[in-house]
Amino acid sequence: xxxxxxxxxxxxxxxxxxxxxVFALMQILPGNAAQVAAGMSATAExxxxxEQEFGLDRPLIVQYGDWxxxxxxxxxGTSYVTDAPITPLVLNSIQVTLxxxxxxxxxxxxxxxxxxxxAALLRGRSLGAVLSGLSQVGVAVPNFLxxxxxxxxxxxxxGWFPSSGWQAPxxxxxxxxxxxxxxxxxxxxVQGAILTRYVRSAVLEIMRExxxxxxxxxxxxxxxxxxxxxxRNAAIPVVTVAGVQLATLLIGAVVIEQxxxxxxxxxxxxxxxxxxxxxxxxxxxxxxxFLVLALNLIIDLLYTLLDPRVRNAA
Amino acid sequence: xxxxxxxxxGTAVLALTITGCGAGADSSTGSEANADRTDIxxxxxxxxxxxxxxxxxxxxxxQALMENVYESxxxxxxxxxxxxxxxxxxxxxxxxLTYTFxxxxxxxFSNGEPVTADDVKFSYERVxxxxxxxxxGAKMDVVDSIAAPDxxxxxxxxxxxxxxxxxxxxxxxxxxxxPDGVDDLANTAVGSGPYEVEEFTRGQQIVxxxxxxxxxxxPGELDTVTFRYFDDAVAASNALKSGQIDVIGNxxxxxxxxxxxxxxxxxxxxxxxxxxxxxxxxxxxxxxADQTAREAVLHGIDEQxxxxxxxxxxxxxxxxxxxxxxxxxxxxxxxxPHDVEKAKELVEEAGIEGEEFTFTVPSRPYAQASAEMVAxxxxxxxxxxxxxxxEFPAVxxxxxxxxxxxxxxxxxxxxxxxxLTVFGEGYYTGYDSSGIEEIAAAADEGTEEEYVEGMKExxxxxxxxxxxxxxxxxPNLVVADATVTGLPVNAVSDxxxxxxxxxx
Numbered sequence: 001x002x003x004x005x006x007x008x009x010x011x012x013x014x015x016x017x018x019x020x021x022v023f024a025l026m027q028i029l030p031g032n033a034a035q036v037a038a039g040m041s042a043t044a045e046x047x048x049x050x051e052q053e054f055g056l057d058r059p060l061i062v063q064y065g066d067w068x069x070x071x072x073x074x075x076x077g078t079s080y081v082t083d084a085p086i087t088p089l090v091l092n093s094i095q096v097t098l099x100x101x102x103x104x105x106x107x108x109x110x111x112x113x114x115x116x117x118x119a120a121l122l123r124g125r126s127l128g129a130v131l132s133g134l135s136q137v138g139v140a141v142p143n144f145l146x147x148x149x150x151x152x153x154x155x156x157x158x159g160w161f162p163s164s165g166w167q168a169p170x171x172x173x174x175x176x177x178x179x180x181x182x183x184x185x186x187x188x189x190v191q192g193a194i195l196t197r198y199v200r201s202a203v204l205e206i207m208r209e210x211x212x213x214x215x216x217x218x219x220x221x222x223x224x225x226x227x228x229x230x231x232r233n234a235a236i237p238v239v240t241v242a243g244v245q246l247a248t249l250l251i252g253a254v255v256i257e258q259x260x261x262x263x264x265x266x267x268x269x270x271x272x273x274x275x276x277x278x279x280x281x282x283x284x285x286x287x288x289x290f291l292v293l294a295l296n297l298i299i300d301l302l303y304t305l306l307d308p309r310v311r312n313a314a
Numbered sequence: 315x316x317x318x319x320x321x322x323x324g325t326a327v328l329a330l331t332i333t334g335c336g337a338g339a340d341s342s343t344g345s346e347a348n349a350d351r352t353d354i355x356x357x358x359x360x361x362x363x364x365x366x367x368x369x370x371x372x373x374x375x376x377q378a379l380m381e382n383v384y385e386s387x388x389x390x391x392x393x394x395x396x397x398x399x400x401x402x403x404x405x406x407x408x409x410x411l412t413y414t415f416x417x418x419x420x421x422x423f424s425n426g427e428p429v430t431a432d433d434v435k436f437s438y439e440r441v442x443x444x445x446x447x448x449x450x451g452a453k454m455d456v457v458d459s460i461a462a463p464d465x466x467x468x469x470x471x472x473x474x475x476x477x478x479x480x481x482x483x484x485x486x487x488x489x490x491x492x493p494d495g496v497d498d499l500a501n502t503a504v505g506s507g508p509y510e511v512e513e514f515t516r517g518q519q520i521v522x523x524x525x526x527x528x529x530x531x532x533p534g535e536l537d538t539v540t541f542r543y544f545d546d547a548v549a550a551s552n553a554l555k556s557g558q559i560d561v562i563g564n565x566x567x568x569x570x571x572x573x574x575x576x577x578x579x580x581x582x583x584x585x586x587x588x589x590x591x592x593x594x595x596x597x598x599x600x601x602x603a604d605q606t607a608r609e610a611v612l613h614g615i616d617e618q619x620x621x622x623x624x625x626x627x628x629x630x631x632x633x634x635x636x637x638x639x640x641x642x643x644x645x646x647x648x649x650x651p652h653d654v655e656k657a658k659e660l661v662e663e664a665g666i667e668g669e670e671f672t673f674t675v676p677s678r679p680y681a682q683a684s685a686e687m688v689a690x691x692x693x694x695x696x697x698x699x700x701x702x703x704x705e706f707p708a709v710x711x712x713x714x715x716x717x718x719x720x721x722x723x724x725x726x727x728x729x730x731x732x733x734l735t736v737f738g739e740g741y742y743t744g745y746d747s748s749g750i751e752e753i754a755a756a757a758d759e760g761t762e763e764e765y766v767e768g769m770k771e772x773x774x775x776x777x778x779x780x781x782x783x784x785x786x787x788x789p790n791l792v793v794a795d796a797t798v799t800g801l802p803v804n805a806v807s808d809x810x811x812x813x814x815x816x817x818x
Contacts, residue, residue, distance in 0.1 A: 156552060
């Protein structure tokens with residue numbers, strides 16, 4: 001219980017430290033929103049007038065205080081650049097990113113768990129080597145390259161799926177899925193390859209354990225011994241890695257959203273940075289940071305569930 | 315284990331639904347199928363930050379809204395000529411100070427209210443107020459007074475005669491608003507144009523619908539026009555190839571032009587713009603404060619080679635700050651011919667051989683590609699450009715434009731008739747404008763012929779002073795489905811006009 005409490009306190013402190021870091025980073029970013037809004041024919045007075053209108057001339061501590069107080073009430077404020085509230089914008093874009101990232105992770109696991117296990121079972125045989133080789137290639141391919149190749153083949157070549165864009169599920173599930181499939185595969189293929197390698201080594205590790213040897217000695221085949229006694233244990237390192245990789249996927253999604261013109265957090269972030277829409281940048285970065293930290297927290301807790309040793313030690 | 319397998323089973327079902335669903339893509343490339351369509355999707359690059367050009371700079375907002383949603387009294391047609399818009403006719407007094415406009419009596423705003431002279435007075439007086447922060451509002455500074463003797467008549471008196479004012483009025487400063495429609499300009503547009511904004515989804519698109527009650531000069535053809543925004547130029551090209559969009563407003567991947575030209579289902583039109591790609595040099599400070607050094611650069615550069623490399627040869631040689639569609643254009647491409655030997659002599663004369671200087675380049679494809687080529691040519695004549703890429707707009711505006719912290723830069727100046735701004739006092743070019751100010755002022759106040767002659771002299775002086783390099787005029791490469799008609803091929807006004815778009 002105490003361990004849990006201290007883990008939660010650690011989480012809260014990290015989130016707070018992140019707000020300070022994010023806010024400070026925004027201040028040292030060169031260029032400002034007033035200048036961008038004023039554009040190429042503006043004089044220094046024009047810029048100063050807009051700065052005042054945006055409230056950028058207020059003391060930093062006041063700006064920071066307003067921002068944090070607002071966030072605690074679930075309000076990211078109103079963008080001075082778009083003159084629209086930021087919270088709905090963040091909520092809309094986070095949906096897109098989460099759908100993308102979660103689907104990609106699920107698909108990656110669907111690829112990785114059977115393939116990795118198979119590769120481990122077939123170690124030393126030619127098919128096993130082929131599987132390992134394929135996953136090696138997958139690891140080497142960057143997400144965006146996978147995306148470009150998929151668009152060339154399945155969109156421009158075969159015409160099966162749209163090359164870009166997004167359709168919310170409420171406007172038709174068919175359109176939603178057809179827009180989703182290529183971005184998800186771009187992320188999942190690479191991710192699947194990475195996870196396949198982890199699953200394979202985790203399974204190999206487990207197969208060397210005494211309890212599996214005992215199970216085999218009692219007459220089980222390697223596969224059934226693994227299925228009954230091994231997979232749960234093999235899942236521990238895989239869950240850890242999958243958690244870490246989920247954070248990588250979030251970052252990968254930023255690029256993939258650009259390639260497929262998806263209105264997710266990545267696209268929103270790029271746009272907000274370009275316009276120096278600092279409140280929007282802060283909001284998006286904070287949500288991303290929060291997600292990654294929360295994810296780590298969940299993984300830690302999940303770890304406790306999966307491994308009684310950790311649970312008892314705590 | 316049981317939880318795990320349940321999760322696996324659940325996701326397997328999801329995966330099956332995904333893969334089983336197959337193609338939802340509508341690849342409607344059949345030309346006959348398009349003839350009955352009442353909608354069209356147009357791709358553009360830069361998305362409007364908001365809908366309020368009275369406070370926010372950037373070409374994307376007027377591109378979407380001017381002429382389509384908001385109208386001015388006059389507009390600029392595809393040939394660069396002034397045409398009636400909200401005003402059906404106008405007269406200029408003998409002292410050339412007072413314009414009397416007659417408003418179209420059928421004109422209404424999208425909120426149903428008629429467009430009256432009072433609305434025009436309200437709108438134009440607002441340009442000078444604190445509510446209007448876009449610096450382009452300065453174009454209305456010459457206005458002395460505005461009177462509305464009756465509902466259909468507007469009298470605008472200028473402080474001094476001005477040839478440029480009526481032309482400027484066709485730009486966003488001339489937009490007529492309804493007094494009740496200016497509360498939330500960033501999100502809601504109430505205009506008198508043939509279309510209204512049905513939906514503005516940030517990060518994705520703007521949907522325009524045709525106004526049934528529009529009775530003005532430029533009625534719309536199609537019921538629905540969508541502007542979809544693609545940050546990524548390749549994604550836009552792919553979307554056109556796969557039939558998700560119908561038009562690319564200005565192709566930013568010129569290397570793909572020949573692909574589209576070879577495709578029978580597509581059409582490519584190369585039009586002109588007001589965008590001069592300028593090789594700016596800091597005239598006020600540093601290595602290029604010396605005119606000899608600037609002359610060396612201009613002799614050292616082969617503009618055609620820059621254009622060929624940077625934008626696939628699409629664009630026009632100009633040699634001055636004036637596009638061929640302006641009345642005072644003259645061909646000045648021969649003033650500083652490409653002459654490497656001469657350039658080397660001038661480098662020696664200026665004593666700048668091997669001297670390093672800062673070449674700031676905005677992070678835009680045309681600028682990056684142009685700068686690489688220019689830098690290579692300058693190295694050939696013994697100069698050492700140090701290329702610094704600056705994020706555009708934020709960092710470039712801050713460092714180069716505001717702080718003048720640069721020696722050389724390359725940028726597309728997109729405003730119409732902007733030579734007096736770009737080479738005006740205090741601007742980042744650092745040009746000594748004392749030699750052109752009086753000529754320009756006299757030209758603006760003079761007769762139309764005097765205006766043309768005077769402005770020619772201004773442009774020639776700027777070029778003769780080697781104030782900057784004029785690399786090329788940025789092209790407008792419109793690519794569309796072969797059956798689209800009414801495309802605005804020339805981007806010579808603020809607007810991308812959607813009202814003539816149709817299917818054949």
